[in-house]
Amino acid sequence: MPDTFFYGTDRLTSSKAIAIARGQLKASLNDEATARVLASQGEVAQIVSTGRTVYGVNTGFGILANKPISEEDTATLQYKILQSHSVGVGEPIAPEVSKLMLITKVQSLAQGYSGVQLSTLQRIIWHIDNDIIPVVPSQGSVGASGDLAPLAHLFLPLIGLGECWVNGEKKKTARVLQQNQLLPIQLGPKEGLALINGTQFILSFAVKAVQRMHNCLEAADIIGAMTLEALTGTNAPFDERLHKLRPYAGNRLVAQRLRLILRDSAIMQSHVDCGRVQDPYSLRCMPQVHGASRTAWFHLKELTETELNAVTDNPIIFSATDTISGGNFHGQPLALPLDYACFAAAEIGNISDRRCYLLLEGKWGLPMLLMKDVGLNSGFMIPQYTTAALVTENKTLCFPASADSIPTSLGQEDHVSMGSISGRKLNQVLDNLENILAIELLSACQAIEFRRPHRSSEVLEFAHDLVRNYVSFAEEDRIFAEDINLVAGLIKDFSFVEKVDAFTAARDIRLNEGYAEFTY
Known part of the structure; x- marks a missing residue:
């Protein structure tokens, strides 16, 4: 096994993911992944500035995909999606599984097709490296449109909400950030959607x-x-x-x-x-x-x-004029x-x-x-x-x-x-x-x-x-x-x-x- 794993450019395996979660393998972003992330975030900024309609950037979500969102509200939209989708119930999953969710999400986002900010990825990596792991309820995902509810809970700490495991104890995120002299992340356009779209809950199990x-x-x-x-x-x-x-x-x-x-x-x-x-x-x-x-x-x-x-993720950002x-x-x-x-x-x-x-x-x-x-x-x-x-x-x-x-989102997400x-x-x-x-x-x-x-x-x-x-x-x-x-x-x-x-x-x-x- 190598000394360092590079998110987004190296191939991740089950054993490497476990090793990163247990602190046995160091993981970070290299220059290539950093450049990809910055370029993709730039493409999203261009989409917003030109007013081109792209799902989840300047529209609502799910059945609300045809609802336009103004340029000044695109950032608020991403904050709200983490709040509205945090509907999980049941006992929390094991902290190691939550940590694997963070690791696998970074691996996906670092490939440069999701339009997230570099600072957002760096904050997620901070959580991994410092073993400050979000508390995620075990129930509420239907396994499509992404593992929406568990991923929303996973990333509440980025905006200063939710709870984290610290040395085996649950603590309010606001208190954890204060103790570490950190401020909540200000999410950019599409970021909230990029964070909750994906299979990382299923994948980590x-x-x-x-x-x-x-x-x-x-x-x-x-x-x-x-x-x-x-x-x-x-x-x-x-x-x-x-x-x-x-x-x-x-x-x-x-x-x-x-x-x-x-x-x-x-x-x-x-x-x-x-x-x-x-x-x-x-x-x-x-x-x-x-x-x-x-x-x-x-x-x-x-x-x-x-x-x-x-x-x-969804949508995939190939460029400002080429999204799917x-x-x-x-x-x-x-x-x-x-x-x-x-x-x-x-x-x-x-x-x-x-x-x-x-x-x-x-x-x-x-x-x-x-x-x-x-x-x-x-x-x-x-x-x-x-x-x-x-x-x-x-x-x-x-x-x-x-x-x-069972169909969800008023039939828009029907399988x-x-x-x-x-x-x-x-x-x-x-x-x-x-x-x-x-x-x-x-x-x-x-x-x-x-x-x-x-x-x-x-x-x-x-x-x-x-x-x-x-x-x-x-x-x-x-x-x-x-x-x-x-x-x-x-x-x-x-x-x-x-x-x-x-x-x-x-x-x-x-x-x-x-x-x-x-x-x-």
Whole structure:
């Protein structure tokens, strides 16, 4: 990753956007982007001075597009649009998502097609660099005409209104600006519209989902392999020759990862002649199921990174005499892949829950409910109730928001994407998936200890020991919620996958070799 990212001229990726948000990558405007911004702002000034009618510069908005606005009112119009469109409701989104909205908006505006002032971009970058992040409600966008309500709230602080997160606390913007000896920005013509037109709310949730879903997919392969070991399953279904006959890249990658994760396992060797013909689908079909979800993730990543480098404003200013009112703000290109990824993430949870159930049945040498003294103890019976509940909750979240459209603006905006809901729902599903995977990992670590003295592969023994640093083997019932939360923490903060990856890299076990496109 480079030392500095230049807005508007460098290509932004999901990982770079996250790195900028976390202060791991410096970002700024270079001379080329600055020149573009200044030139575009000059074109808008010329439009105003000549009186040429351009939507949003000297007209009203939406159904009011045919209402002319006088030259002296063009600046007031932009102030009012931030006020009137700040209608969001619900709990605030996470500050990191708000910060990603700022970053992705700067990337779009800095390309020089929106007519904003350089000082406005510099103020947004000040918010990013100083981690003074606007408070944005979670609900109110229909995902077309831009993410109007959330973006309006995002940019209220530019005009001295709204609230900001400062060191984890909500503070009134007026007070924050005063403390930093700053004055509100005086918006120029078109600026308010440029700020709220765009897909940055949808996009920022997509950026988070690309990161989080990849982590879950990587974890699911490791955890699924540990469950297979505990259940004395076979690695035969992961044979490379089999997957060359149905060569989906996602499937082949998962099969390769499972082969390498399970390599040189003494547990696997201990039952080669057990006489069991086939394993249940949730073990045998991991390449097909996990692989299909990886394909969905790759599609989301690819389209998210197209959007990260797109201009989603309206109208687009090519010059003072060449402007186009189009539909680049429409969220459909992201709404559909977000819904697709939602199904794919839910299915990883679904198959994980099936494996949890298999671990409890008392088959293939494991004690029923993964505890020797059951009756007095319930063992691991009830954690699987939680996976069942979370899986069903995810199913209810799988209705595709993009399948619905409700006309707005008195019918002028008669088809909308609802992609904002798609992005939020996917991240809710990922919340649940992280907990489902944590319960499977906790159960698999318990189960694999019943295979002693046989040892698993070095990768899985490392993963098992990593969990045991936080949670001990359960001889009897205890408050399993505490165990679940500890293990879920390892998944949610990415440390489980990161530490396993570091271990495999140190031993030159290249789990993802040959599949660079599937890396985050």
